[in-house]
Structure formats: structure tokens, C-alpha cells
Amino acid sequence: MQHTHETLQDLRGHGAVCPIRMPRGTPSYLVTGYENARALLADPRLSKDNRGAYELMAKKVGPENVNASFGQLLGAHMLNTDPPDHTRLRKLVNKAFTPGAIAGLRPRIEQITTELLDAMAEHEQVDLMAAFAGPVPITVICELLGVREQDRGEFSGWSATMLGAGALEDVQAAVLAMHQYLVALVAQKRAEPGEDLLSGLVHATDEGDSLSEDELVSMAFLLLVAGHETTVNLIGNATLALLRAPEQRAKLVADPSLMPGAVEEFLRFDGPINIATLRYTIDDVEVGAQTIPAGEFVQVSLLAANRDEGRFPDPAELDVTRAAGGHVAFGYGIHYCVGAPLARMEAEIALGGLLARFPRLSLAGPEEDLVYRNSPLIHGLLALPVLLR
Structure with missing residues (x-):
């Protein structure tokens, strides 16, 4: 995984x-090229329907090799649906996930960042992933959704297992545990609603429509996992990039x-998502001079697209003054990440605070000892040991 960018460039x-x-x-x-990636992310001939995906996977590799519990228990969310279901689900989520609500989180994110930096300052060396990059977004999204503080560590463990490439039985156990917890959490929010986003989703309606129980549990799962995994690795990857490029820092x-x-x-340079979530063709799709037949899975590499030299000059060079825009790190089209504004704000506050407090930050060991997570979806470090002064 350490050589992901080089491998993708070769492909x-x-x-x-x-x-x-x-x-x-x-x-x-x-798919690795920018123009093709961007086009396919928005192509309606590529479906994300959860039921169809599991049927196709079972057909290709056998039902015994498919983690059906994942799709059945936690898959009824907007990232796994096509219009019109996707349109309905996203519209309901947007009623609770408003720009005003996100902007109102800035003071709390600044407070969380300051508290974590204060705790780090008591040490000469820390693992930045465990001490800072992880806790900032996990605390924010759990507070936003109303997850109790004592439950957050267990939740993070389930999430890491589910998004990894480990044993199928371990993934299934994590799915079942996560589902059981979220069912209870949704029931709690229904009985005793608070000011949190999940309570808002439980009671959100649009012209008489509302989220079903399965949809609520699945949406809570999506927002919790996507709401922290993306930003955890955005902060970690960005910090490593700056340690490698002191003139940019x-x-x-x-x-x-x-x-x-x-x-x-x-x-753009080293985003938190490796390959976009799974899609499959419902019709023949031409990509360049090739045709992907109907009934095939397609994986769009966001990392590769964002390093395409045909779209970005000197793509392998970090340039913090580069004209912003154009990357597909948050996807593209109707499935563009609903939490992108929150992730951007968290990263801006966290990285700004980190550099201001520890301008002499440095790696605590050889760079070749760094290990990346074993996940087709997530692009991020297992640990990032740093010296603070």
C-alpha cells in the first residue's frame, strides 16, 4: 500500500x-484516468443499488463468499441506492444536515482541537493518528449524531473492521454488533429526541414521507462511518505530506x-479514499476505446484520478498555493459526499491548530516503517509517530 500512487500511475x-x-x-x-473517472461517477448506467450488487456478487463468486449481512442490515442508505430512492433519502437527510447546522459546529471543533493539542503538549512524542487525527472527527460526528462518549471507542473498532480486507467472519461480527447498537440508538432517539442530527433524522419528514426503521439505522451507520473515516485520514495524510515537504509547511x-x-x-494530492464505493454496469459502457459489458463491477480510483497528469500539472508535487478545485476526492455527481463541508472545516481547523502549536513537528521514526491500512476503500495510515518539538 505504501506504493499505491506509483502502482496506479503505472496502471x-x-x-x-x-x-x-x-x-x-x-x-x-x-478506472484510473481523471476524465473517465469523473464521467463514470455520474453515469446512470452504473448502478449502486445494494440488492442488485449482492445478487451480482453472489453470481460471480458464490453466495458463500458474500457478506450478505452487511447489505441486509446496514445497506439501506442513500449511498447504496439509485434515483428515485436516492433522491428521496438524500432530500430527507439534507433537512437535518443543513449548511447552517454545520457552520454552527465551528466553535466546538475549535474547542476539541485545542483540548487535544493541550493534551499532546504534555508529551515529547505521540501517535498523531490516535492522539489527534482520529479523536477530532470521531468526537465531532458522535456529538453531532448523539452517540455517547463511552461508546465511541467500540464504534471505531467496528468501523475499522468493516472497512478492512480481513476475515469474512470478523467483518460479519462487526456488522452485527454495529447493527445491534444502532437499532438501540435509534429507538432511544425516537423515545427521547434531543438536539442532535440523528434525532432530526428520526423525526424528519417531507410531504408525509419519512425514513423507515431500516433506512434510519443504515443512514446512522453511513453518517457515523463516513463522517469520521474520511476526515481522520485527510488529517493524517495531510500531516505526512507536510512533513515530507517542509517548504510547503x-x-x-x-x-x-x-x-x-x-x-x-x-x-487532491493524497486523499482519504482509495477506490470509490462499488458500482456495477446495467448496460454496456464505453470507456475510451474499451467497452465494459453490462453486469460487471466497476471500481473508480479517486487517488489515481487526482494524480492524472492530463488534468493536473506536476500532480505528484504538493503545492499548497495550487488553484483549488477539480479534484474528485469527495466523488462526483449525485453521490457527492454530503459531509464534504464538515470534513473541509474539520481539516482546516485541525491542521491550522496543529501547525500553530507545533511548528517543529517531525517524524519520530523512519518513513519506510509507516504502514497503511489494508482496505480497498480507505487510504490512510495505521499510525503516524511524531516528535512535537
């Missing part, structure tokens, strides 16, 4: 589409107003 040089196998052996097609220390644009560059 991009061999054509628009590359036949591959997913971690559990499912045949698929990998110096620019941000000298001029903190560059940080919003720098966050866009961090997302």
Missing part, C-alpha cells in the same frame, strides 16, 4: 480500463490564510 499508462480482482476474488474493472505557518486552499490540495 493508468496501460489504458483507460484495467481488469482486476477485488480483495475477495470478485472480477472487476479499474513553512508557507502555511507563515500565512495561515492559505489553509482552506491547502485542504483542497491535500484532498
Whole structure:
């Protein structure tokens, strides 16, 4: 995983589409170029319907090799649906996940950041992922959804297992535990609603429509997992990028107003999502000079698209003053990440606070010892040991 970018660059040089196998052996097609990736992310001939995906996977690799419990228990959310279901679900979520509600979180995110930096300052060395990059977004999304503080560690463990490429039985156990917890949490919010986002979703309606019980549990899962996994690894990857490019870090220390644009560059340069969530063709789709037949899985590499030299000059160079925009780190089209504004704000506050407090931050060990998570979806470090002064 340490050489992901080099591998993807090599694959991009061999054509628009590359036949591959997913971690559990499912045949698929990998797309690595920017223009093709952006087009396919918005192409209605690529479906995200959860039921169809599991039927197709069972057909290709056998039902015994498919983690059906994941889809059945936690898959009824907007990321796993096509219009019109997707349109209905996203509209209901948007009623609770408003720009005003997100903007109102800034003071609390600043407070969380300050408290974590204060705790870090008591040490000479920390694992930045465990001490800072993880706790900031996990605390924010759990508070936003109304998850109790004592439950957050267990939740993070389930999430890591479910998004990894480990044993199927471990994933299934994590799915069942997560589902059981979220069912109880939704029931609590229905009985005793608070000011949190999940209570808002439980009681959200639109012209008489509302989320079903399965949809509520699945949506809570999506928002909790996506609401922290993306930002955890955005902060971690960005910090490593700055440690590797001290001249870019110096620019941000000298001029903190560059940080919003720098966050866009961090997302492009080494984003938190490796391959976009699964899609499959419901019709033949031409990609460049090749055709992906109907009934095939397609994997769009966001990392590769954001390093495409045909779209970004010197893509392998970090430039915090690069003109912002154009990357697909949060996806594209109707499935564009609903939490993108929150992730951007968290990263801006967290990274700005980190650089201001510890301008001499440095790696605590050899860079070659860093290990990335074993996940087809998540692109991030298991740990990032740093010296603070």
C-alpha cells in the first residue's frame, strides 16, 4: 500500500480500463484516468443499488463468499441506492444536515482541537493518528449524531473492521454488533429526541414521507462511518505530506490564510479514499476505446484520478498555493459526499491548530516503517509517530 500512487500511475499508462480482482476474488474493472473517472461517477448506467450488487456478487463468486449481512442490515442508505430512492433519502437527510447546522459546529471543533493539542503538549512524542487525527472527527460526528462518549471507542473498532480486507467472519461480527447498537440508538432517539442530527433524522419528514426503521439505522451507520473515516485520514495524510515537504509547511505557518486552499490540495494530492464505493454496469459502457459489458463491477480510483497528469500539472508535487478545485476526492455527481463541508472545516481547523502549536513537528521514526491500512476503500495510515518539538 505504501506504493499505491506509483502502482496506479503505472496502471493508468496501460489504458483507460484495467481488469482486476477485488480483495475477495470478485472480477472487476479499474478506472484510473481523471476524465473517465469523473464521467463514470455520474453515469446512470452504473448502478449502486445494494440488492442488485449482492445478487451480482453472489453470481460471480458464490453466495458463500458474500457478506450478505452487511447489505441486509446496514445497506439501506442513500449511498447504496439509485434515483428515485436516492433522491428521496438524500432530500430527507439534507433537512437535518443543513449548511447552517454545520457552520454552527465551528466553535466546538475549535474547542476539541485545542483540548487535544493541550493534551499532546504534555508529551515529547505521540501517535498523531490516535492522539489527534482520529479523536477530532470521531468526537465531532458522535456529538453531532448523539452517540455517547463511552461508546465511541467500540464504534471505531467496528468501523475499522468493516472497512478492512480481513476475515469474512470478523467483518460479519462487526456488522452485527454495529447493527445491534444502532437499532438501540435509534429507538432511544425516537423515545427521547434531543438536539442532535440523528434525532432530526428520526423525526424528519417531507410531504408525509419519512425514513423507515431500516433506512434510519443504515443512514446512522453511513453518517457515523463516513463522517469520521474520511476526515481522520485527510488529517493524517495531510500531516505526512507536510512533513515530507517542509517548504510547503513553512508557507502555511507563515500565512495561515492559505489553509482552506491547502485542504483542497491535500484532498487532491493524497486523499482519504482509495477506490470509490462499488458500482456495477446495467448496460454496456464505453470507456475510451474499451467497452465494459453490462453486469460487471466497476471500481473508480479517486487517488489515481487526482494524480492524472492530463488534468493536473506536476500532480505528484504538493503545492499548497495550487488553484483549488477539480479534484474528485469527495466523488462526483449525485453521490457527492454530503459531509464534504464538515470534513473541509474539520481539516482546516485541525491542521491550522496543529501547525500553530507545533511548528517543529517531525517524524519520530523512519518513513519506510509507516504502514497503511489494508482496505480497498480507505487510504490512510495505521499510525503516524511524531516528535512535537
